Amino acid sequence: MASPPGFDLEQVRAEFPILSRKTYLNSCSLGALSRRSEAYLDEFRERWHDMGASAWYQHWLGRVEELRNRVASFWGSRPAEVALLPSTSAALSVISESVRAEGRNRVVCTELDFPTLLYQWVVKPEVELVVLESRDGVGVDLEQFAEAVDERTLFVATSHVFFTTGAVQDVAALAGIAHDAGAWCLIDGYQGMGQVPLDVAATGVDFYTGGPLKWLCGGPGLAYLYVRDDLIEDLEPRITSWFATEEQFAFDPRGFRYRSDARRFELGTPALPTVHTALGGQEIIDEVGLPAVVARNRHLTAHLVRACEDAGFELRLAPAERRSAIVMIRHADPAGAVRHLAERGVIVDHRPGFVRVSPHFYNTEAELDRCVDALAAYGR
């Protein structure tokens, strides 16, 4: 097996057992589980057996901070700018409950964003939600944002990568548009983190959410929230927890004082099993290096696109410079096609009107060809 530049493909594949059992092409739903994550999970379980709650102080709080540090250096922030939360929805909620409206009531989102992002404001009757429509069904033009954002706007809240088109948005430009109008920029980066280049502090965004579930191969139960450091001390979330207070272990019901760092946005005990699986996935991605992952995913995506086009499939695709490793193949019976493929050991997904295929750095060209061949055999 020819290795791509930058890492040993066979060695990486050996870390992920599913790759020897299935043709796994659904990393944008759930990244594969590695042996490394499994080993850390075993370690967690054994410590639970051996030490019970004393493992909290001697080991587990340390693991939580290890993960925070890794996430911070991975996306280019300081650890003090990272909060750990149970889900993207919780991270978005805490931010929507942290800023003062100061006469602004407009939130600008798009119809391509993951619904949980819009729901944060749908449930707030005081908010005027502006939902930008996609002209090409793939992305939303920056000019549309610029036209919609004005002195009434509280948030520009949108995705880094759209979950059903794979189009990558220019988050630095979005932050500029928001800030020129005095609004906040909140980015849902769940589909971006781990598959596209990211230097979160350099983008200038105020808030960015990501998590280990998908491209970071770390499993469900955690989300990461970035809050720019110069904002933190002025934000006072109206939903909170004992993890958000400066003197957490004083257990003083009258002693609540927001922490001075991003932990003031945290909402209780983090999912420790996920802290362990997330560390395993993150370590592997860090060792391979994001530039090598990005390059590999570009190569695999180009291969998949060519194979689909050669087989006569119609794709919903962003232009090459805004493309990511989420490929949407138009299909008359997406659910049936996904079932057909699963019966043949090929795991992909579907969204209305499309089969969704999402290769990751550990996949091979042969796996993509197998998927396209099986899909072609089922029909269009």
Ligand SMILES: Cc1ncc(COP(=O)(O)O)c(C=O)c1O
């Ligand atoms: C872009 C995006 N945001 C958010 C979510 C889900 O958020 P949560 O962690 O709240 O389940 C998904 C899908 O799982 C997603 O693709």
